[in-house]
Amino acid sequence: MSDEAMQEVLDSIAKxxxxxxxxxxxxxxxxxxxxxxxxxxxxxxxxxxxxxxxxLISRCLMKLEKMPLLEVSRVGNENLYSINTSxxxxxxxxxxxxxTAKITPMIELxxxxxxxxxxxxxxxxxxxxLHEYKKLKLAVLIFSRVMDDININEIVKDTEDIEDYVKKxxxxxxxxxxxx
Numbered sequence: 233m234s235d236e237a238m239q240e241v242l243d244s245i246a247k248x249x250x251x252x253x254x255x256x257x258x259x260x261x262x263x264x265x266x267x268x269x270x271x272x273x274x275x276x277x278x279x280x281x282x283x284x285x286x287x288l289i290s291r292c293l294m295k296l297e298k299m300p301l302l303e304v305s306r307v308g309n310e311n312l313y314s315i316n317t318s319x320x321x322x323x324x325x326x327x328x329x330x331x332t333a334k335i336t337p338m339i340e341l342x343x344x345x346x347x348x349x350x351x352x353x354x355x356x357x358x359x360x361x362l363h364e365y366k367k368l369k370l371a372v373l374i375f376s377r378v379m380d381d382i383n384i385n386e387i388v389k390d391t392e393d394i395e396d397y398v399k400k401x402x403x404x405x406x407x408x409x410x411x412x
Contacts, residue, residue: 253329258282258291262292265278274310320383335365335372336369
């Protein structure tokens, strides 16, 4: 892949890093760079590949380690960094993190607050919002399971496989093949 093409892909993954609450575009770019590498790399190599300072790279790597999307090994005096997951596995982990960090606490907050609201119209609005968050939780859980299924069974190989896999589901009434 040419350097120009790689930078374009890294730009796109950097934007996803911000959108997916990965820790910002810089974390996304470092993650993207590591996804491209088939072997562990040093901070110096990450610096050369991303153009970021060592300090920014260190902060990005700490965030990736906490998720955990990163594997660190030590050789001599240097740490070597590599991704311990695929892009789809990483996305599945981010979904689970989003559920735990954002959706579940909001459900708990709304559930605990709704009963304390005396105004019927406001309580009704709270309960409607609670219902929406519960639907979102269900959607994230279903999507997480689909992601796990895709990753475990390596179902999707090419465009035709994707279309065949999607046809298995009737999203208005469950799975077409009887699996719920």
